């Protein structure tokens with residue numbers, strides 16, 4: 001990163017990237033301290049990690065085309081970002097303005113403004129219509145305006161307004177009507193914006209031409225394109241039909257570009273004669289847009305909204321000579337499910353939003369990079385519907401080269417640190433990581449602002465030293481100083497690595513100890529359980545008395561049978577067998593013949 005006022009433009013750079021800081025307050029923000037500081041007079045912003053992280057994280061510096069600090073007015077932003085694109089559209093080149101940022105960081109505020117201030121959209125329409133003035137093509141000749149609009153449904157603002165209103169009147173239930181009208185009344189500021197006045201601004205027109213302005217609005221919701229000016233869906237959003245983004249079947253006679261750019265087919269295009277008509281169209285379209293309250297923002301946009309302002313140029317006889325569009329895109333905010341406390345449908349929306357923004361981030365990151373062969377890196381803008389809509393609107397089709405798109409990154413200096421830094425990392429045109437020379441202990445001992453400003457001073461010293469036109473000796477001295485500086489940083493980094501390693505080791509040891517303890521407890525409990533079960537198994541159940549009597553009786557019976565058998569055997573062997581009172585020994589079983597056996 002060089003110390004120029006703006007980061008060096010890259011040949012591959014497609015988007016100019018501006019950073020806008022929104023005024024933060026402890027009520028509206030999530031961080032307790034500021035972590036973003038814009039360097040006065042420079043196009044860099046410094047990100048200082050919150051205290052609890054500063055021990056391990058370096059300070060980052062991001063470069064942008066320009067930074068608008070908290071005090072910047074809507075008009076300041078408009079002059080720098082939209083005016084060149086508006087002039088470009090008048091001159092026949094398409095252009096895109098988009099806002100990117102964490103939810104609640106001020107994207108919609110920038111694009112549509114508030115009760116007190118016009119947004120970029122109202123200012124662009126105001127300047128456009130007041131510049132065209134009476135050089136508007138005859139509004140009764142809608143047929144000539146419609147000459148090449150085979151892919152669109154064209155109507156004038158009066159017809160559109162009538163259709164929208166009659167759709168509301170015909171509403172089957174008051175509930176839908178209420179929803180739509182209450183949504184519109186909450187957006188009342190769109191058509192009744194106050195300051196700032198842009199009467200002193202104008203774009204240069206071709207003095208021999210007449211002009212016509214067509215307005216269309218669509219949203220990309222869950223990766224599908226829906227017309228926001230479709231009156232048939234006023235009452236029932238579920239009847240919405242998704243539109244296709246495709247190459248048109250015919251192109252205008254004046255369009256000599258080799259590759260015709262894709263268009264959203266079947267889109268309603270409303271011809272507005274003046275600023276007030278344009279604002280009414282805008283209000284209707286905005287009321288149809290998906291927005292829901294989330295924890296992070298009470299009116300969070302849940303879709304990416306595209307406003308297309310098509311400027312057509314005609315000869316005094318009414319022949320179309322050219323045309324180009326300015327696209328103003330309000331991107332839905334990236335969010336963390338945990339912070340936004342979303343669930344169900346809201347969570348699915350958030351998933352789709354985050355995926356498309358991730359893809360956009362990749363494209364933005366690659367636009368500033370050069371591939372190995374020295375050529376600009378290929379930007380994969382066709383890989384998501386969002387990037388295809390954004391990039392093909394800006395970079396294909398008719399018209400020459402030059403600056404065609406601007407991205408305003410919005411950020412809250414006291415918002416979500418991680419989410420904001422992530423967006424800055426991929427959207428910034430340049431990035432530098434710096435390990436502060438002051439030790440982490442010194443920094444954490446200072447107040448936040450003094451830590452940040454001392455680091456800013458230090459970085460400024462390092463930066464300015466590189467731009468001096470030194471003699472060789474001075475150059476050598478400077479290189480030695482830089483080497484020492486690098487060595488010091490290296491030692492510092494090594495020290496921090498050792499600290500982290502030590503910390504990780506301690507954490508791992510603690511966890512192992514804990515696990516071992518859990519295992520030990522489990523092992524002892526298991527053993528005790530086994531022993532308890534063993535005791536239960538060995539324990540004899542007391543015999544039942546009836547069972548015991550039966551057992552003894554059967555033993556008794558067996559013994560009786562045995563005794564009887566023995567007696568018979570003994571009688572059979574006796575010498576006095578058959579002769580009672582004979583000679584010899586008296587029989588041992590004498591007298592037992594009549595023995596009763598029980």
Ligand SMILES: Nc1ncnc2c1ncn2[C@@H]1O[C@H](COP(=O)(O)OP(=O)(O)OP(=O)(O)O)[C@@H](O)[C@H]1O
Pocket residue numbers: 021022023101102103104105106107108109110114297299300301302331332333334410
């Ligand atoms: N520069 C600013 N000046 C004053 N108020 C601002 C500014 N930026 C944002 N705000 C206020 O902060 C609130 C949130 O802003 P906004 O709705 O524009 O956020 P967002 O980025 O569009 O959010 P989401 O992505 O959820 O739609 C609004 O009340 C808005 O008025």
